[in-house]
Amino acid sequence: MFKNLKLSIICFDMKKFNLLLAGVVAMLSTTATAQNSDNPWYISAGLHSVDHTSVNGAFDGFFDTKDYSFVPPLSRIVVGRNVAKGIGVDITASVGEIDNKAMLSGQQASIGSVASLTDKFFLNVGPGVRISPLTLITGNSGMIDPYLRLGANYNRLDYRQEDGTDVTGTVPNDADFDHLGLSAGAGLNVWVTENIALNVGADYNHFPETGGDNIDFFQHYYGLGFQFGNTDKDGDGVLNKEDNCPEVPGPADNQGCPWGDKDGDGVLDNVDNCPDVKGPAENKGCPWGDKDKDGILDNVDKCPSVAGVARLQGCPAPTTTEIAAQGSKLIEGLTFETNSAVLTGESWTKIEKAAAYIKENGGQYFVDGHTDSRGKDTYNMALSQKRAAAVVSALASKGVDVATLTSRGFGETSLKCDESTPEGLLCNRRVVFTAK
Known part of the structure; x- marks a missing residue:
């Protein structure tokens, strides 16, 4: 289909083309930054040069720039995408007006119009595979990022004089200007920031259909590379390339994983x-x-x-002596009917509290009754015994095991307080617990 392209393409205004190419680069850059992809896109733009002479001498003069045919800036672009760690695919496009200096040096004696071999329209477009060895080995190339590239391309270059005759005899007459070729090369990205790199490299372009060294060429290129498109799929603030769980939100402290x-x-x-x-x-x-x-x-x-x-919620249990002392406080002030062992109504509240306490803490106790010194000794002894027994019966009625209690009467033998006052007399009329 390329045979039907009009010859006017050769005379394409390069200034206009460069402006168009700049617009394409800007458009692609905008598109790339908007891509929603886990892997970054890569775009490079710059100038290139074509070297036919070094092919003939097995890299002889490879770095001799006088043999290069340079094309102005924005004459080469690459759009690529990483598909795996260290592996990417791309499409390159180069355009310009070049000289085939290998043909010029060999044909000046036989060609009347040397100018017919200069300023020829050049177009090279094709896909390729890019491999970054450091990224393959370490998982991260760092600042210095060398790569290898293999590709296939369509190349358009005029190898004929203006009268249509073959220049070298190596290009078949029916091949016209269009050739399909293979390329292999190497390059280097130096990442000056995370997303911007200085890019240099060279590809060897070979055209099997021609079989002529003067047709094959080295293409050198120089420019800037831009990497875009890294996203945060799960919206956790950790970019996908640093997120060990890109599908699930997680904190940066845990590499993006919950x-x-x-x-x-x-x-x-x-x-x-x-x-x-x-x-x-x-x-x-x-x-x-x-x-x-x-x-x-x-x-x-x-x-x-x-x-x-x-x-007791983990606290030590009290001793029976301590329980007896606390029980005695609870029944302190028990009252009985006059000259009787019958508890008054208000005393039962104290009996209930003492019974609950004894049941909670357990132990065995004496229940000791005491009187004041008024009255006969024998009477007071008997009364104290009866009142102690009445308290035991009352406690048993409230659930205390009667087998744990023994009543005793002491009469007036163990006076506690001075009896010169009513309060002293009341203090001596008492019932208390004593640990067995």
Whole structure:
């Protein structure tokens, strides 16, 4: 189809083409930055030069720029995309007006119009595969990023004189200006920022259909590279190239992955001080300990440093002496009917409290009755005995095991207070607990 292209293409105004090419680059740059892709796009733009002479001498004069045919800036663009770590695909396009200096040097004696071999329209377009060895090996090329490239291309270059005759005899007459070729080369990106690189390289272009060294050429290129398109698919603020879980939001501290819960206790591992053992959030994911080894966890143990009992929330149980003293306080001030062992109504509230306390703490006790010194000794002894027994019966009626209680009467033998006042007399008329 290229044979039908009009010869006017050869005379294309290069200034206009450069302006058009600049617009294409700008458009592609805008498009690339808007791509929603996990892998970055790559665009490079710059100038190129064509060298036919070095092909004949096995790289002889490869770096001799006098043999280069330079084309102005914005004469070559590349659009590529990474498809895997260290591997990308691209499309290159080069255009310009060049001289085939290899033909010129060999044909000046036989060609009357040397000018017919200069300023020839040149177009080279084709796809390729780019391989970055450092990225393949290490996963990250860093600032210096060499690469290899293999490609196939369509090349348009006029190898004929203006009268249509063949210049070298190596290009078949029916080949016209259009050739399909293969290319191989190497290049280097130097990333001055994360997204901008200085780009240089060279490709060897070979055209199997021609078989002529003067047709094959080296293409050198120089320009800027731009990398775009890295996104944040899961919207967690960690770019995909740095996100180990690009499909699921997660914090940057965990490389974009959500924190796990290894022990399944509902406390995320980043705040779990015991990530391998279940524990409550209020203890930072660790199980509650039992510092005093009393079987009561520290979070409910009111005495975590001293072994205790569950009914006292981990505090030590009182001794029977302490229980007796507390029980005595609870029944302090019991009253009876005059000269009787019958408890008054208001005394039963104290009996109920004392019974509950004794049942809670257990133990065995004497219930001792005492009187003041008024009256005969024998009478007071009997009365104190009866009143102590009445208290035992009352406690038993409230659920205290009667087998744990023994009543005793002491009469006036153990006076506690001075009886010169009514308060002193009342103090001596008492019933108390004593530990057995």
